[in-house]
Amino acid sequence: AQKVTQAQTEISVVEKEDVTLDCVYETRDTTYYLFWYKQPPSGELVFLIRRNSFDEQNEISGRYSWNFQKSTSSFNFTITASQVVDSAVYFCALSEGRTGRRALTFGSGTRLQVQP
């Protein structure tokens, strides 16, 4: 069975601070995909990143960066110089790599509040 754990229920930071959202996953699959989604107050799910299990290269996109470590089964997300617009709920999710089944297992989410 797959499991995704986001231990941080809520984080509050002041604008311009850096913040890291933790994600730990469990899976028996050797091939899998990891995702981060952002859910702003408007409610839609905004895709941020997808990472394949066979590619441990970290990624940076503007103020966002992701640290994927298979050895610790973690896929952490860092926002540098946070802004008020970053306030949202962030979900980490896991999809098995077998073809045909694209089901996602989600973590319970981390609510990030960025204070001005």
Added chain:
Amino acid sequence: NAGVTQTPKFQVLKTGQSMTLQCAQDMNHEYMSWYRQDPGMGLRLIHYSVGAGITDQGEVPNGYNVSRSTTEDFPLRLLSAAPSQTSVYFCASSYRTGRLHSGNTIYFGEGSWLTVV
């Protein structure tokens, strides 16, 4: 290209009423699925389909029915709504085969807010 379209966006039902949440995609995706989102629990899979005529249960299927008569549409039916089904519902779609990459990923609709009173 509309992507994944869900209707209605908001709905209030009385206990025992039935209704259908509609989901349509125009990307010719084989795989479609429904999730529900409850406070503090993330999203959980209700039902999914790997192609027209094929459906299967997810993690929380009780109280819901689905069918997949066409590739484009994947409606979710509540036959007798209960207050426990008050939730936000998301439909998702993707290609069934091949690796997930920038041109092949999982797309979500904008969500349907359902309240059962």
